[in-house]
Amino acid sequence: MKEEVLIAGFGGQGILLMGQLLAEAAMQEELYATWFPSYGPEMRGGTANCTVVFSSEEIGSPIAAQYSVVIAMNQPSLERFAPRVRSGGVLLVNASMVPVPYEREGITVLYIPAAEIAHDLGQPKVGNVVMLGSLLGARPALPIGAVEAAIRTVIGRKHADAIDVNLSALCAGRDAALERLTNSAADAVAAH
Amino acid sequence: MIVTTRQPVSTSERAVRTPAPAKRLVKGNEALALGAVAAGAECFFGYPITPQNEVPEILSYWMPKLGRVFLQAESEVASINMVYGAAAAGHRAMTSSSSPGISLMMEGLSYIAGARLPCVIANVMRGGPGLGNIAPSQGDYFQAVKGGGHGDYRCIVLAPWNVQEMYELPALAFDLAERYRMPAFVLTDAVLGSMLEPARVPLEFPPLVRREQDWTACGRGNRAHKNVVHSLYLDPEVLSAKCEELQATYRRAACEVRFDERLIDDAQVVVVAFGISARLALSAVSALRRRGEKFGLLRPITLFPFPSERLSALAKRVRGMMVFELNSGQMVEDVRLAANGACPVEFFGKMGGVLPPPEELVEVFSKRFAR
Numbered sequence: 001m002k003e004e005v006l007i008a009g010f011g012g013q014g015i016l017l018m019g020q021l022l023a024e025a026a027m028q029e030e031l032y033a034t035w036f037p038s039y040g041p042e043m044r045g046g047t048a049n050c051t052v053v054f055s056s057e058e059i060g061s062p063i064a065a066q067y068s069v070v071i072a073m074n075q076p077s078l079e080r081f082a083p084r085v086r087s088g089g090v091l092l093v094n095a096s097m098v099p100v101p102y103e104r105e106g107i108t109v110l111y112i113p114a115a116e117i118a119h120d121l122g123q124p125k126v127g128n129v130v131m132l133g134s135l136l137g138a139r140p141a142l143p144i145g146a147v148e149a150a151i152r153t154v155i156g157r158k159h160a161d162a163i164d165v166n167l168s169a170l171c172a173g174r175d176a177a178l179e180r181l182t183n184s185a186a187d188a189v190a191a192h
Numbered sequence: 193m194i195v196t197t198r199q200p201v202s203t204s205e206r207a208v209r210t211p212a213p214a215k216r217l218v219k220g221n222e223a224l225a226l227g228a229v230a231a232g233a234e235c236f237f238g239y240p241i242t243p244q245n246e247v248p249e250i251l252s253y254w255m256p257k258l259g260r261v262f263l264q265a266e267s268e269v270a271s272i273n274m275v276y277g278a279a280a281a282g283h284r285a286m287t288s289s290s291s292p293g294i295s296l297m298m299e300g301l302s303y304i305a306g307a308r309l310p311c312v313i314a315n316v317m318r319g320g321p322g323l324g325n326i327a328p329s330q331g332d333y334f335q336a337v338k339g340g341g342h343g344d345y346r347c348i349v350l351a352p353w354n355v356q357e358m359y360e361l362p363a364l365a366f367d368l369a370e371r372y373r374m375p376a377f378v379l380t381d382a383v384l385g386s387m388l389e390p391a392r393v394p395l396e397f398p399p400l401v402r403r404e405q406d407w408t409a410c411g412r413g414n415r416a417h418k419n420v421v422h423s424l425y426l427d428p429e430v431l432s433a434k435c436e437e438l439q440a441t442y443r444r445a446a447c448e449v450r451f452d453e454r455l456i457d458d459a460q461v462v463v464v465a466f467g468i469s470a471r472l473a474l475s476a477v478s479a480l481r482r483r484g485e486k487f488g489l490l491r492p493i494t495l496f497p498f499p500s501e502r503l504s505a506l507a508k509r510v511r512g513m514m515v516f517e518l519n520s521g522q523m524v525e526d527v528r529l530a531a532n533g534a535c536p537v538e539f540f541g542k543m544g545g546v547l548p549p550p551e552e553l554v555e556v557f558s559k560r561f562a563r
Contacts, residue, residue, distance in 0.1 A: 020388065024217050027390040035217070035388035060475030062387055065549035 001031075001056045003141045004064045008049035008081050009073025009094070011039060014128030017154070018071070019050035021132060024150035025142050026054035034062040049077070054142075069139060071131050073114075078102060090138045092177070094131060110138055110180050117172050123162075126169035133173020138181065144174060194452045194493070195502070218391045220384040221246035223358035224288070224314055226393050229254050231363035232400050233312070234283040235261035237274035239293060242326045243382040244316035247288040258397060268293040272300030272313075279309040280421040282408030284366055288314035290382075291332050292323055294340075301375055302341030306423030308407075308438070310369035312362060313347075314378040316385040319545040327545020328382035328468060333522035336377045337496050344435055346442045348376035349495040351466040353452075355389035357493075372445045373407070374438075379495065381518070383468040383547070450493040451502060455481060459488025461561045462506055464527050465516045466492050468547075473516050475550035476557055485558060487514075495523065503530035512536040514557050519543060 005022060009015045019035050026033035031054045039048040051067070053059050066086040072078035074097045085091045087106045096115030103109060112134045114127035129151070136144050151166045225247045228236065236255055238248045248264065255262035261278075265271040271287045278285035289297065294315045304311055317332050319325040334340075336349045348368045350361045358380065365376035409419045425431035452470075455477060456462065465473040470491040480487040490506070492499050507513065512535050515524040524539040531537050538560045542548050548556075 020217065023388055027215060027217055033217075033388075033390055036383060037386055058474075059471075060478065061472045061550045062383065063472075063547050063549055065551040 003052075003054055003069065003139075004067045004086075005052045005069040005071070005135070005141075006049065006067040006081055006084065007052070007071045007073070008047070008077035009097075010076075011046045011048045013048070013073050014125070015048040015073060016050050018128045018132050019052045021129070021147060021150045021154055022052045022135075022142070023054065024154050025146040026052075028149050028153075029054075029142060029146045031056055032059045034059050036062040047076070049081075069135055069141070071135065073097060073128070073131065075100065090135070092131060092134050092138060094127070096127065108138060108181075110134060110177055112173060112176050112180075114173070117176060118169060121165055121168050121172060123165045123169070126166055129166045129169040130173035130176070133170040133175075134177035135173075136170070137174035137177025144170065193454075194450065212392045213394045215390040215392055217388045218355050218359070218393045219246060220355050220358045220380070220387050220389075221316065222250055223355045223391055223393050224316075224362060224378065224380070224385070225250035225254070226395075227359040227362035228286050228312070228314075229258070229397050230359070230394065231312075231366045232284050233260070233286045233362070233366070234400065234402075235263070235274075235278045235285050236287065237263050237265050237271040237278070237285070238287050238289065239265050239268050239271050241268075241290045241293045243318055243385050244288050244290045244314070246385070247314065247316070254397075258400075260400070268296035269300065272297035272304070275311045275313075276300055276304050276307070276309065279304060279311045280307065280408070281410040282405050284312075284370075286312040286314070286362075286366075288316065290316045290318045290326075291320045291329070292318075294332065294335065298335075298341035300341075301347070302343050302345060303423050304375050305341070305345035305347065305438070306343060307421050308373045308441075309375070309421065310366070310373055311375050312365045312369060312378065313375060314362070314380065317379065317381040319543070325545050326382060328518060328547065329543065329545060330381060330467060330469060330518040330522070331520075331543065332379065333495065333517070333519060336379050337498075337523075337526075345438060346374065346445075346496055348372070348374060348445065348448070348497075349379050350376065351379050351493060351495050352384060353467055353470050353491060353493075355384070355387060355391040355393075358384060359391060359393045361493075368445070368448055370405075372441050374441060374445070379467070381468050382545070446497040448494060449497050449499045449501070451499040452489075452491040452493060454489040454491075456488040456490065456506070458486055460486040460511045461488070461514055461557070462503075462510050462512075463487055463489045463514045463516060463557065464492070464503070464523070465489070466495060466523060469516050469518055472547065472550055472553060476553035479550060479554045480558060483554075483558075487557060492523075498526050498530070500526070500530040503527060504532065504534070507531035507534035510535055512538060512561055514560060515539045516553065516557075517541045518547070
């Protein structure tokens with residue numbers, strides 16, 4: 001078992017935290033994990049991305065040419081990284097920031113309205129965790145319990161009062177992905 | 193499998209061993225800083241530079257808390273000379289920096305080597321030459337392994353490849369530095385410094401155990417002889433003898449070779465890489481094995497002393513060696529010296545902070561040794 005995940009957007013969107021939650025969850029599942037960030041000199045507004053690899057075997061490279069999951073949090077990231085989704089992989093797009101459609105043969109593409117879902121939860125900042133939840137819905141990469149535990153550990157370190165809304169965001173994101181997967185499966189059946 | 197000629201990788205002669213803590217997600221630079229604390233570093237002198245800033249940041253918290261010295265110097269030149277002074281007085285002294293900052297320290301390092309003092313220098317390498325950039329590089333291999341400062345001197349050079357070793361190697365660096373009374377480098381890079389991995393890194397540290405040395409200049413006390421620390425010997429005969437003494441020390445240190453081998457036993461081609469390059473190479477070697485191509489990996493952990501003997505022996509039985517580095521080809525020279533013509537030694541490298549993905553390495557390695 002091995003997943004290579006790339007998360008990209010701009011500084012301030014919580015990109016690096018998404019990756020850390022994933023790596024923490026993988027560690028709690030007793031998997032090998034690496035998290036490697038890449039960002040510009042700006043705190044906010046510059047590009048920010050990170051790669052997370054988790055595996056049941058020792059991990060060599062923390063980066064790859066192709067990823068099993070790409071999460072694109074804005075349009076420049078979609079344009080840059082969508083071609084790097086491996087065949088059979090998943091592309092998760094933050095629909096709130098990306099108005100243009102993207103399709104490719106052989107991969108699953110899901111548009112998740114992260115900002116709207118976060119807004120409905122009463123905390124606009126949790127859009128990143130909504131997207132992280134959508135990963136769990138789109139692909140059974142890790143049990144949701146592990147990511148919930150990671151939220152309690154990592155977010156609980158400094159913002160214990162924000163744990164609950166993040167847990168809700170995680171579930172809402174997962175449900176949004178599951179719903180879209182079901183719909184696209186139904187569309188496929190109807191097309192036949 | 194990690195092969196050591198003398199001691200296991202993580203023993204500190206001074207640090208009291210404590211039970212291994214639970215795994216947690218740790219950043220490479222944090223592991224390096226806490227590794228120095230656990231190794232019994234008594235003083236740290238440094239000046240900020242990306243991508244190693246977490247090292248002084250974390251030490252500025254821990255060192256005063258434990259009653260040790262943390263000092264942000266006014267420059268790298270000052271830092272290394274503070275290390276010189278503290279080492280002369282017999283303290284475990286350390287500095288850390290990144291490539292351009294290390295260049296500024298070269299004069300002081302040569303003096304420390306000339307005065308036969310132990311100390312530890314961590315270099316979290318970034319792109320060069322000049323100011324370069326803040327992306328990962330291995331362009332300072334020559335500087336660390338071959339000298340960098342003036343005169344005939346050497347340093348112990350240790351290259352970690354994961355966060356756990358970022359924690360463990362500072363202790364080994366201090367031990368070897370003291371055993372041979374020479375400076376030791378922990379040579380790492382911007383990927384390992386900024387990467388998070390699960391690692392066993394404690395947040396509690398036993399008290400320091402100080403050990404008196406008979407060569408320190410920290411007050412004569414009841415000692416019969418007087419110690420003077422210097423590197424100036426105007427008489428050529430005297431300096432020549434001192435230089436011979438240094439070289440003899442470096443020859444003795446050759447027994448401290450440590451390296452790590454993967455899939456070597458039936459390998460037809462041996463990939464040689466250190467630090468983060470060895471991680472990328474391991475992925476490539478595993479992928480090549482899945483295609484039925486018999487590649488193996490040898491990762492030097494000590495870059496000085498270099499595992500020349502092992503490479504010489506392997507060169508006599510393999511089809512070839514493939515050296516991969518994040519530079520224009522530096523360690524490859526030592527691999528070629530070790531192989532001494534017994535097998536072809538190919539090189540592939542990237543500079544400027546570009547990390548070639550394993551998929552690219554697979555194609556390059558396979559093509560170079562296609563039948």
